[in-house]
Amino acid sequence: MSDGKSILVDTSRCTGCRGCQVACKQWNGLAAEQTTQRGTYQNPPDFSHQTYKLVRFAEGKREGSREPYWYFFSDMCRHCVNPPCMVASENNEIVQDEETGAVIYTEATKNIDFEMARGSCPYNVPRQNPETKVVSKCTMCFDRIKSGMKPACVLACPTALDFGEREDILKLAEERVAELKKVYPKAKAIDAEDVRVIFIVTDDPKKYHEFAEA
């Protein structure tokens, strides 16, 4: 297998505009959920079988300061290099594309043990359609990247997302983290060795999202 593809999500450059979230729904033909205003910008509240890409909003006050922070975490499947969720796949219900490394949930996931798939995912990504029982998540826009196009979220993003060969993205991540570390000592690329969708953060990953890091 080649090194495949990767996506870089640089949260230090993300403005939380949610262009990625809407672009994902548009390309994948996913219906809107009936939501309500719950006192946050984050909506829908969580991933679902209709929501593969979700910008999570986290806010608070900086330690020992009145200054607020507001972090945006454009959450999605990490497309692990060795996907733990595949433990739930007995008959190729979940497949990994050799060329790109994209982890694809097929229609046949309606036959797998959903709780096992979800429980094995350190990032709490897979979701099940309660009616059809099909399990679904981000496909890395498999149908686009196989035709030489960027994933829909990357194409829509004005500032923070990059897509390319894994070795190039790893190099880019390394450069960005080195640059950011000068100002933010906690800057890092989360689980870069193990995942294809690499998040750069400048603070404790837990402040962004409970399941940001494995």
Add this chain to the structure above:
Amino acid sequence: MTNHWIDLQHSDVVLIQGSNAAENHPISFKWVMKALQKGGKLIHVDPRFTRTSSKAHVYAPIRSGTDIAFIGGMIKYIIENKKYFEDYVLNYTNAGFIVGEKYSFKDGLFSGYDPKTRRYDKSTWVLEKDEKGIPKQDKTLKHPRCVLNVMYEHYKRYDLDTVSSITGTPKDKLLEVYELYSSTGVKDKAGTVMYALGQTQSTIGVQKIRSLCILQLLLGNIGICGGGVNALRGEPNVQGSTDHAILYHYLPGYLPVPRSNRQTVEQYMDAATPKTSDPRSANWWGNTPKYVVSLLKSWFGDAAKPENGFGYSWLPKCDVHQNCDVLHMIDDMYKGKIKGYFCIGQNPCGSLPNSNKVRAAMTKLEWMVHVNIFDNESASFWKGPGLDPKKVKTECFLLPATANIEKDGSQATSGRWMQWLHKAIPNPGDCLSTGAIVTMLMHKLQAMYKKDGGAMPDGILNMRMDYLTADGKEFDALKVAKRINGEFERDTTIGDKSYKKGQQVPGFGLLQVDGSTSSGNWLCCGSFTADGQNLMDRRGKEDPTGLGLYPNWSFAWPVNRRIVYNRASVDQNGNPYNPARPLLQWKDGKWVGDVADGPWPPMGQEGGKLPYIMKPDGVASFFGPGPGDGPFPEHYEPLEGPLKQNLLSKQHNSPIITIFKSDMDKIATADPKYPLVLTTYSATEHWCSGGITRWQSWLNEAMPQVYIEISEELAQERGYKNGEWVTIKSARGQLDAVAMVTPRIRPFTIDGKTVHLVGMTFNYGWLYPKNAGDTCNILTTFVGDGNAGTPEYKACMVNIAKKA
């Protein structure tokens, strides 16, 4: 914008004040983030900590509406600490010019104020001139009445304590911003100002922007790469509609609106044409008569002749001081003075302030025609909250229009790029473009006038309206574009070149005063070439300067100049102040780089012209006269605010604003019943009143219902929980919203007391979706800027209670 979007990447310090660019202009952040990646710094000054603030190096909270106090303090700081860019200030501004002896400023009022008319006589706001009529100047800046010293005297009162007390910005934050931003006042640094409705939506909006101009001129930041005073316009084609005079007070190309004291075209042109005696001033507006005659020719064609003043007398004229802005229009409507109303592509019942008054005004109409791509709260006002459709006498029509992707035409970006767009899909159903609707309506009107006659027939009957396609079914945008560019109206020879009747005029330098040319907007002349090339349609990606000017992409008015006043980016000899970003350079007898602001040599050479070619004195003005509320910006409080008394003077509000006095215009300043400052805005996910975006399920999913952002401190004090519904009341109305309790909003200390600020969007409406809530404009005040009439959406007073 003096500059353009891509140019933001060249800034060393980006000051965003009066804009939430990351949320309301998300693409701008592509370039802002590039600037930051190159080591640039970002300052955000805003009442709320927003998605923009989250990316800023310095965030400074400010009480809504107090920007002049904030910037006035920075002007004082820059002059006092000599942080200004001296070469620029001495040579390219009126800093050294001498202010006339009769000018004065006392107790918050400039000389010449008449409290009865609420207007200024500007005759004392003048500069002293020598016997030739050229302004006197003292380049040593020692004269006590030189502009820089008079300006310093004006802003001396804006000390840190006073500014902090008015704005609520902590003193250390003020200093941090002042120090960082004024670091750009050197020749090789650029600072850009990005602003939007946070500045304009105020009773002192025009002067707020003037204060930003003064700041940028002091620091030598106008006309340079990475600098500028940059108004962020947006998706609604605000730039294009302003260029083509969608506002009442001017004609296309920023020519003044005719008023009743100018009855002949000569009188009008004489009053509209500035004069100069200084041979070094290009005084470009001296060409005004050519643009006026060409505009009249574009409207009236052969009927416009020298002997009838080119049809000037057929134009409707405003009375001398008549104000026809949208607030005066709605007020007249409410008083029953307006019978019929064409409302095209707008949602005034959601987007204008004091919605209850606007909605009541609509019921006084005999008829309303609404043209839009979706139904909205204005088209359907007659079935709105509290109205019985049976009792509304207004006859309403809703004409379905095509959306932008369903028609050809140009859209102008903030950077003045006129970009041609091609129709992508056919008209749905029986929808027509607004151009076709207006043209067909005019044809009908002309036929009726021909048959039956009517009031003021000449302007209607002589108006050229040959703008439909050959089959008569749609609007011919290309034909209009050619006429906006301008055409020769007869075979003409200029110099050694001959042009045929109907050929496009190559540039506004060739427009004529004798009626041989037409041009629907002189600024656009050159966008359509004589050999039929539509330059707006260009998509060339060549970048010869390496500065991202992309001269072969679309057409930027004027004359494809990408950064205006660019001759202020070079020194007296034509060498760039900043050699690392050489926007322009005088080399071997010509300008190299951007399209220069005129062909003349640099100042230091024979025949050199001053860089501010649109100003009669050739230099930029710190000292007006300019706007009607003063030669310098002065801080006044919003019409409705938390303070009883302006902390800077006895003059509490702007002295020139119209105070509307209907029974629905209640104001509650410093009233304990309404102790909270409300500021209003838009979210990323919805656009304006939501008239389009609320029909998009993915956007409603992300931002489903009306909310009010409040501080944790206020929530604790009042016992509000995050996510619960509350009722918000002002002196004018009330609505319910979900409380969003957040550390991103915090209390201010104003005049020693705690003042809470809350914020809402105007993105919602009662029509759709059903449970989404209504517009925050139910709460806002019906008052506008003294010069431009822009409503003061950004500041009013409210109270909150738990929902009953």
